[in-house]
Amino acid sequence: MSAVPLAGTEPVPAAGTAAPAGLYGAQALRAMLGIALVAMLVALDQTVVGTAMPTIVAELRGFEQFAWVATAYLLSSTTLLPVLGRLGDLFGRKPFVIAAIIVFTGASALCGQAGSMPALIAARALQGVGGAMIIATAFTSIADLFPDTAHRLRWQALMSSSFALASGIGPVLGGLLTEHFGWRSVFYVNLPLGLLALVLVVAYLPRSRGTRAEGAGFDLPGALWLSGGLAALLLWVELGQRAGAWFAGALPLWLAGGVLALLLFVRRQLHARHPLLPLRLLAIPRVRRVVLCALAAGAVMFAALFYAPLLLQGAYGHSPHEAGLIVTPLVLAIALGSLINGRLYGRLADPESLLLPGWLLLGAGVLGVQAVGAQTSAWLAAGAFLLCGLGLGFLFPNFTLLVQTSVPRAELGVATALVQTVRALGSMAGTVVLGVLVTGTWRTAMDAAGSGAGAQALRPLFADPQLLLDPAGMHQATTLAARLPDGPAQLAQLLDAAHRALAAGIHLGLLLAAGLAALVLIALLAGRWRRRGRVAEAGT
Structure with a gap:
């Protein structure tokens, strides 16, 4: 069995597998x-x-299937990530990077050729399968390629x-x-990019030796339980979000099935000879801290990226x-934060300390977005998103680096x-809560909101906030109001209430996200203080 390195050290090669010298x-x-x-x-x-x-x-002509264009991608990519990560460990990553480019680029061509919504979905x-292969292996x-951390950092910043x-x-x-x-x-824009990437990867990416050569196996039942459980939970979130109710009809069955499948997956991992996801990794304190941080970061990032544009x-x-334009600084600041990081x-002797400014910046940015109002300057709003991006730039690269430098190389x-x-x-949890x-x-x-016959007739059109973004729906509401006694005035009241309600709900969600960021920051500071205390006691 591969030795597990102490926090802060480089990954230990699997038995019989030499670490690559680097490029x-x-x-x-x-x-x-x-x-x-x-x-x-x-x-x-x-x-x-x-x-x-x-x-x-x-x-x-497929508005009723609109959301499934995104959901289909999310389902296949999310559920396959851990499986493909393990397969990359077993057989080496280059074959999967090449396959990922071919699948993703070919699927892009099929999307461009789609003549119906089911074909596009x-x-x-x-x-999504190709996307999962890229994220899991690239x-x-x-x-x-770069076992040395200092050398790897420069290329990680490029990525x-x-x-x-x-x-x-x-x-x-x-x-x-x-x-x-x-x-x-x-x-179709993906096709030339994919072709160029394929040429470069085939010609210049070295092929690493997988752990399959050392007798490691693949846990197929575990892969099925994990993928099925994640798929069921994701469908519960997506269907519940569209229905506006999380426990109506058959939705509780999706939730129960997902939870049961994940419990069976954990049980399988405890007894499998070659587990898909070795639970001993979570026994490494740094890995456990990073996993919890990644879970919280997914929820907080979802609030900032998904609901802020709606606000x-x-x-x-x-x-x-x-x-x-207001949200763009968030994306650009992620790159800047990554470069500074x-x-x-x-x-730094303890690079994990970089998570602290990351959470501080992210929490401050989300709190700033939460304070944005109708009269807030666009520059101030953009500044809040800038802080969010800087914080994420300190967090996401470090999640990957800290985990990779804490586990055996055979399980990278x-x-x-x-x-x-x-x-x-974490993003799924954020979806449910918000x-x-x-x-x-x-x-x-x-x-x-509203009163009288006019408001009663107009209220069904305000079933969800989508009306505020739908020109056709707004035209329908205006046309109906013009036919009703006091209809325009009632519509104005309902619209004012709708704007206020949407802002209030999103502000509350952003406030909770900022609070979560603050709790994580406090927990990290408290953990560092306890660890320093134990080190001091051991030295006396």
Whole structure:
């Protein structure tokens, strides 16, 4: 069995597996350009498609299936991450990086060719498989290529910067492509990037030796329990969010099934000869702390990234373009934070301490976003998002680095995938909590808003906050109000209540997210104080 290193040390190679010597110079640059392009494929796709979705729905006539375009990708990518991380450990990562590029790029072409919403949804699910392979193997490849932490940091900063850059230009690029070349072009843009990445990876990425050669096995029953459990929980979240009720109809069965499958997965891991996710990794204090931080960061990031644009557009009336400009500093600041973090990481005796300013900046940024009002300057709002991005720039790269430098080299892939999966679970938890808050606040306010026959006739149109972002729905409401006695005045009252209710619900969710960030920061400080106390006692 591989020895588990002390916190802060380099990963220990598996028995019989020599650690790679590392790449330098032009070979390292060419290999990392390929990996960076692979990461950009996923980052660009996550943001470029959203801009084109209204046009896609209008052409393919499938508004009722709108959300499944995103859900199909999320389902396949999230549920397969840990499985693919383990397979990369077993068989080496290069074959999976190559397969990931082929699958993702091919699925992008199928998305562009889709003639119906079901065809697009199926292609997006296949794209999610390729995305999971990229996240599970490309990021871990950096640890294979650069065993030395100081050397790895420089390339990790390149990866974070390319990922943030692609995310930042995605919405703008998506709008330009859709307007001038049609919505299919937002998928076809992946083809030249994928081809270039494939050439670089095939030619210059070294092939690492997997642990399969040392007799390690793959836990297929564990993989099925884990993937099934994650899929059931994700479907519960997605279906509950759309229904506006989390325990209606068959939804509790999805929740119960997901929890049961995950419990059976844990039981399997305790007894399997070759567990998919060795639970002993969680016995490493640093890994345990990072996993909990990743879970909390996923929930906090979800509040800042998903609901903040809804706040700006739905509650305060900003156009999508204006809201995009206000939120853009968050994405760009992630790259800046990652670069600063990379310069500091190797100079500190305890690089885990960099999580402290990360959480402080993230909490302050979310609190700033929570304070944004209808009259707040766009510059001040952008500054709050800037703080959020800087905080995330200190957190996300360190989650990966701290885990990778704390586990045996034979388990780098599954440990890295664990962090990504836990972060996704945190986002799912954030979805439930904020969804309940926003929906509950909205319904309470709308039930009490307005009076008289006009309000009663208009109120069904205010079933959910989507009305505030839907021009067709607003036109329907205005047309109906014009036919009702005192209808325009009643509509104005309902709209005022709707704007206030949406802002109140999101503000409460952001306040809870800032509180969670503060709790994590306090817990990390308290843990450091206890560890220093134990060290001092041991030295006396």
